[in-house]
Amino acid sequence: MAFITEETIEKARNIDLLFLAQQLGESLHRSGQSFFTYRNGGENTPSLSINPTKHVWKDFGGTAGGKDAISFYCYRKYNDPYLKGKDFVQAVEEICELCGIPIEYQDGGSRTFDDVVYKPRIEIQKESPKATPGYLHEVYSKWIKQFDLKKPHLFHLKEVRKIGPQVAKIRMYRSYSDDMKERYGITKQLAAKGVKLDGVPGFAVKEGKYGPYWTSVGRAGLLIPFRSINNEIQGFQIMFDEKPANGQKYGWFSSPINPDKGTIQGAEIGNPVLPYHAAVPAQVLLNWILYKGELSDHMETDTVWWGEGALKGDIASNYTKQIHLQVPGVNNWRLLLEPTISLRPKRVIFSFDADAQTKEDTVQTNVLNAIEGAKKELKPHGIELAIALWPVEKGKGIDDLVNNGYKPQIVSI
Incomplete structure (x- = not known):
C-alpha cells in the first residue's frame, strides 16, 4: 500500500464542503449559511446540515458529524466518518480524484486529475467564541430589561400556555420587535455604557451604508431565556411570530457570520456548545433572583x-414543583450531564414528548439511545433513572399533559 503524504491528506481534509457535496450529487436546500440534504438511512425531511463557511457538517437525525471533508465523504460513502488504515487511504484517493486534487505519495509518486478543476466556493470564516457564562448573563440581563411583553404574546402565553402575566414577568419572557431602528438604538445604548458585545450571541457587526455598526439580529418573536443551574441567562430562543421557509417554529438568538446578510462579525450560540435550560417553579425563580x-x-x-x-420545562416545573433541565432536542441530552451531576439528585426522570415513545423512527431511536447513554453516565454517581409515560391523546408534551389536567405515570428504568 502506497502511503499518501500528510500534505495531500490535509488538502483533502480542507476541501470546500459545498464543492465536495456538489461533486457527490447531493440534493441541497439552502437555509442561511447552511445547506441541508438527506442523511444516510433515508428520511422525509432533510436533516443533514453542511455549513461550508464554518467547514462543519452535522447529522441532526443521528449522532454523526465532523469538521472536515474526509469525515463527510467517509460518512456518505462508507457510513463511517472515521475510517482507518487502507480504507482511509482509499477514501482520500477517491476524494482527490472526485475534486481534482493532485495526490502525492511518500515514495515520490503522484497522480493528477486534469478533468476536474477544484473551485472552492466559500471562504472559511470563524466567529468569535462565546463569552464567559458570567459575562453573557451580565449583558443579557441588561439587554432584556429594555423590552416589554406585547399583547399578542401575552395572549398566547395566557390562553395557549396557561402562563399568567405575573409568571411571564418573573420568567422574563419578552417581545422581540423587527424594528431595526429600535434594535440598533438599544444596542447603541449598551455600547455607550461600556458593554462589550464581541462574543455575545445575537449581537453582530453589520455592514451599513455609512460603515460597520453593532446591532442585534434574528426574527421577531417571543424571547425565551435559557438559564443555567447558577441562574445565569446563557441565551435565548425565539418563538417566531412568522415561521421561516424551513418551517421551524423556534430559533436561537444567535449571530453567525453571514456576508450575504451583511453580518461581518458575530458569535453563534452553539460555539462551542448550545445552552441547556434549568426550569424551576416561578416562585422559586423569584426568590432565587431576589435572594x-x-x-x-x-x-x-x-x-x-x-x-x-x-x-415546556417552565410549565411542567410549576406543576411538579421540581427542577426540569431542558435541551433544544433529544440529541443534545449530554448537555444535561454536568449540571445534573452537580445537583447530585437521587433520580432523573425522562419526560420527552409522548410521540417520542411511540414513533418507530429516528425520534424514538434517539430517545432510547439517550436513555442507554444516560444509564452508563449516571449510574456510577448513584443516580437512578425513570421515564414519564402518558398516552399521546392526553397531550403531546408534558406541558400539554399537565395543562389538560393529567399527570404522567413514572416508571423506573
Whole structure:
C-alpha cells in the first residue's frame, strides 16, 4: 500500500464542503449559511446540515458529524466518518480524484486529475467564541430589561400556555420587535455604557451604508431565556411570530457570520456548545433572583427531570414543583450531564414528548439511545433513572399533559 503524504491528506481534509457535496450529487436546500440534504438511512425531511463557511457538517437525525471533508465523504460513502488504515487511504484517493486534487505519495509518486478543476466556493470564516457564562448573563440581563411583553404574546402565553402575566414577568419572557431602528438604538445604548458585545450571541457587526455598526439580529418573536443551574441567562430562543421557509417554529438568538446578510462579525450560540435550560417553579425563580445563593437554598433537588423545550420545562416545573433541565432536542441530552451531576439528585426522570415513545423512527431511536447513554453516565454517581409515560391523546408534551389536567405515570428504568 502506497502511503499518501500528510500534505495531500490535509488538502483533502480542507476541501470546500459545498464543492465536495456538489461533486457527490447531493440534493441541497439552502437555509442561511447552511445547506441541508438527506442523511444516510433515508428520511422525509432533510436533516443533514453542511455549513461550508464554518467547514462543519452535522447529522441532526443521528449522532454523526465532523469538521472536515474526509469525515463527510467517509460518512456518505462508507457510513463511517472515521475510517482507518487502507480504507482511509482509499477514501482520500477517491476524494482527490472526485475534486481534482493532485495526490502525492511518500515514495515520490503522484497522480493528477486534469478533468476536474477544484473551485472552492466559500471562504472559511470563524466567529468569535462565546463569552464567559458570567459575562453573557451580565449583558443579557441588561439587554432584556429594555423590552416589554406585547399583547399578542401575552395572549398566547395566557390562553395557549396557561402562563399568567405575573409568571411571564418573573420568567422574563419578552417581545422581540423587527424594528431595526429600535434594535440598533438599544444596542447603541449598551455600547455607550461600556458593554462589550464581541462574543455575545445575537449581537453582530453589520455592514451599513455609512460603515460597520453593532446591532442585534434574528426574527421577531417571543424571547425565551435559557438559564443555567447558577441562574445565569446563557441565551435565548425565539418563538417566531412568522415561521421561516424551513418551517421551524423556534430559533436561537444567535449571530453567525453571514456576508450575504451583511453580518461581518458575530458569535453563534452553539460555539462551542448550545445552552441547556434549568426550569424551576416561578416562585422559586423569584426568590432565587431576589435572594441569590445556590438552587439548593430555595428547593429540593433530589429529583431532576430531563426534557425538551424551555417553555415546556417552565410549565411542567410549576406543576411538579421540581427542577426540569431542558435541551433544544433529544440529541443534545449530554448537555444535561454536568449540571445534573452537580445537583447530585437521587433520580432523573425522562419526560420527552409522548410521540417520542411511540414513533418507530429516528425520534424514538434517539430517545432510547439517550436513555442507554444516560444509564452508563449516571449510574456510577448513584443516580437512578425513570421515564414519564402518558398516552399521546392526553397531550403531546408534558406541558400539554399537565395543562389538560393529567399527570404522567413514572416508571423506573
